[in-house]
Amino acid sequence: xxxxxxxxxxxxxxxxxxxxxxxxxxxxxxxxxxxxxxxxxxxxxxxxxxxxxxxxxxxxxxxxxxxxxxxxxxxxxxxxxxxxxxxxxxxxxxxxxxxxxxxxxxxxxxxxxxxxxxxxxxxxxxxxxxxxxxxxxxxxxxxxxxxxxxxxxxxxxxxxxxxxxxxxxxxxxxxxxxxxxxxxxxxxxxxxxxxxxxxxxxxxxxxxxxxxxxxxxxxxxxxxxxxxxxxxxxxxxxxxxxxxxxxxxxxxxxxxxxxxxxxxxxxxxxxxxxxxxxxxxxxxxxxxxxxxxxxxxxxxxxxxxxxxxxxxxxxxxxxxxxxxxxxxxxxxxxxxxxxxxxxx
Amino acid sequence: xxxxxxxxxxxxxxxxxxxxxxxxxxxxxxxxxxxxxxxxxxxxxxxxxxxxxxxxxxxxxxxxxxxxxxxxxxxxxxxxxxxxxxxxxxxxxxxxxxxxxxxxxxxxxxxxxxxxxxxxxxxxxxxxxxxxxxxxxxxxxxxxxxxxxxxxxxxxxxxxxxxxxxxxxxxxxxxxxxxxxxxxxxxxxxxxxxxxxxxxxxxxxxxxxxxxxxxxxxxxxxxxxxxxxxxxxxxxxxxxxxxxxxxxxxxxxxxxxxxxxxxxxxxxxxxxxxxxxxxxxxxxxxxxxxxxxxxxxxxxxxxxxxxxxxxxxxxxxxxxxxxxxxxxxxxxxxxxxxxxxxxx
DNA sequence: CTGAAAGCGCTTACAG
DNA sequence: CTGAAAGCGCTTACAG
Numbered sequence: 001x002x003x004x005x006x007x008x009x010x011x012x013x014x015x016x017x018x019x020x021x022x023x024x025x026x027x028x029x030x031x032x033x034x035x036x037x038x039x040x041x042x043x044x045x046x047x048x049x050x051x052x053x054x055x056x057x058x059x060x061x062x063x064x065x066x067x068x069x070x071x072x073x074x075x076x077x078x079x080x081x082x083x084x085x086x087x088x089x090x091x092x093x094x095x096x097x098x099x100x101x102x103x104x105x106x107x108x109x110x111x112x113x114x115x116x117x118x119x120x121x122x123x124x125x126x127x128x129x130x131x132x133x134x135x136x137x138x139x140x141x142x143x144x145x146x147x148x149x150x151x152x153x154x155x156x157x158x159x160x161x162x163x164x165x166x167x168x169x170x171x172x173x174x175x176x177x178x179x180x181x182x183x184x185x186x187x188x189x190x191x192x193x194x195x196x197x198x199x200x201x202x203x204x205x206x207x208x209x210x211x212x213x214x215x216x217x218x219x220x221x222x223x224x225x226x227x228x229x230x231x232x233x234x235x236x237x238x239x240x241x242x243x244x245x246x247x248x249x250x251x252x253x254x255x256x257x258x259x260x261x262x263x264x265x266x267x268x269x270x271x272x273x274x275x276x277x278x279x280x281x282x283x284x285x286x287x288x289x290x291x292x293x294x295x296x297x298x299x300x301x302x303x304x305x306x307x308x309x310x311x312x313x314x315x316x317x318x319x320x321x322x323x324x325x326x327x328x329x330x331x332x333x334x335x336x337x338x339x340x341x342x343x344x
Numbered sequence: 345x346x347x348x349x350x351x352x353x354x355x356x357x358x359x360x361x362x363x364x365x366x367x368x369x370x371x372x373x374x375x376x377x378x379x380x381x382x383x384x385x386x387x388x389x390x391x392x393x394x395x396x397x398x399x400x401x402x403x404x405x406x407x408x409x410x411x412x413x414x415x416x417x418x419x420x421x422x423x424x425x426x427x428x429x430x431x432x433x434x435x436x437x438x439x440x441x442x443x444x445x446x447x448x449x450x451x452x453x454x455x456x457x458x459x460x461x462x463x464x465x466x467x468x469x470x471x472x473x474x475x476x477x478x479x480x481x482x483x484x485x486x487x488x489x490x491x492x493x494x495x496x497x498x499x500x501x502x503x504x505x506x507x508x509x510x511x512x513x514x515x516x517x518x519x520x521x522x523x524x525x526x527x528x529x530x531x532x533x534x535x536x537x538x539x540x541x542x543x544x545x546x547x548x549x550x551x552x553x554x555x556x557x558x559x560x561x562x563x564x565x566x567x568x569x570x571x572x573x574x575x576x577x578x579x580x581x582x583x584x585x586x587x588x589x590x591x592x593x594x595x596x597x598x599x600x601x602x603x604x605x606x607x608x609x610x611x612x613x614x615x616x617x618x619x620x621x622x623x624x625x626x627x628x629x630x631x632x633x634x635x636x637x638x639x640x641x642x643x644x645x646x647x648x649x650x651x652x653x654x655x656x657x658x659x660x661x662x663x664x665x666x667x668x669x670x671x672x673x674x675x676x677x678x679x680x681x682x683x684x685x686x687x688x
Numbered sequence: 689c690t691g692a693a694a695g696c697g698c699t700t701a702c703a704g
Numbered sequence: 705c706t707g708a709a710a711g712c713g714c715t716t717a718c719a720g
Binding site: 553 | 695699700
Binding site for chain 1: 390403407445491572663
């Protein structure tokens, strides 16, 4: 059976174009990059030759020569988490508009995978990286910075003080949510927290603990690992060990989703039996039953900030690292109510 | 204010390593790539020099020299659609395992953006591209193929017969769903369809029409453009013009979500007033109220197939283009019931 | 404005 | 097994 693939077309090079247009490769490069002036006559011939040969510049070569590549790395811990999906999408938008491509790096909360990706990004000489770290103190982060690459920490801080940061005031936000629950009459409030060691999760736990402490209440925390299944499991543990709970705060949207599933499986009604507040306001937040009360992050705005910052660095801005902190917004829907009758 | 950035560290090159280890650059390259044998003594010296200099190979150079780059392009029409997010994620997994990176290209259903990205991918000389086309007959697809790059159409077919395809039997799947609704007693079934011209959407519409025709029923279709808002709007139009409808099929998950929102805003209860089936079974499908009856695509499997196929092509397999068609699976949950009492 | 030449940092036949 | 040399396809000082 004969292959239907045609003889692989040889790719024209800048030399082929130059020969056909009867100019030097340098001139072709100039019309290609449109920076210096080229006589109209030459330009026309070059353009014609490009057209005729179907020439497409080889970026591998120009990348090497220019020693930079119009590419950004976006390192996230879970691309299936709508929070990060939205961020990736916003970054892609902004990057595309500036002629940059984006390399998506999914670390699965694994320090190893993060390490590998950061090394890759260094080897690839990308212009910069937006990083939501799985491991905040990875030495590879410093190495990127050493190499002069821009690094913007996103959503979670990194240890290296030279990286910029765009994140959210988690402590204050969660503390306010707890206060809101207390205002509704709750005295037993649990938290399904993120894995320790990640600043966003740690701060949300901190906000929760502060909120409880401010009202003299006892905390009850379970680790849900920022995943759907973890959330389901953690809320179960929490209710088993603390049946008195009348409200639970979930530290991210995936755990909230899993938690709701777990609650419904146990026959726990929301908000009648248990009030729920979830950090993040994903697109399905208003559509689950009951519509979720959430602590929304301004993801799009965060992503836009991060990309702008990154491009400023790429463009040579060497001023002090920035720490841009945005606020969480409490969006009250129907998953919170007063504690059930008969609660302690 | 002094910049905290240190003098930008000069990057060691293979030449620096060679000098330090007192060998030739060729030898360094050999231990780096581990293909040819190098004397133990030399190897040790090279490794030591790499360590001491913190050398990280410049992939731009090796890419150029090798004339290929360990990178895949994944072109999707909407990365925020969980269906594609999951696919991207699966592709990233498989690619990472093989040492490939993935360039994520979001086209927003725009033919222009698709064109730009495909040209970019050609210029970048990626090994191959997995493409869920916004424009099936874009000439750039043929150009990639001409250049010897692997192209696997994903989820939607492309016109060029040389591309492989991994998709789903939409016609049969949706027809079966319609039959199921008819079995429940429905006689007035509407569809919120995708934008015309995209094979997946066209096939789902076709399956719907066939299913209705098989039972002598009248169709009622509105275009929801595969987006959340479109779904909300389309279901409204549908109910305005066809108040007799007792069931609606949505052609993808985003439109289903929007549709549910729109229905709840109109006070239409699911499934009491209206039964709903949605194509795709996103992670929130079982958690909305009521839990959705869906037509699930085996996304993970599709993505795995696509990547395997792609790598086979990258590895030189020039056999006939494949068309791998998987089946949709009807997952019955609670959003379908018998038609409301009093329905025509 | 234009071209010849050097060079980006690797890899890989080719000799030895 | 090892090294010298050529070359991947561009860009960019440097002359003219």
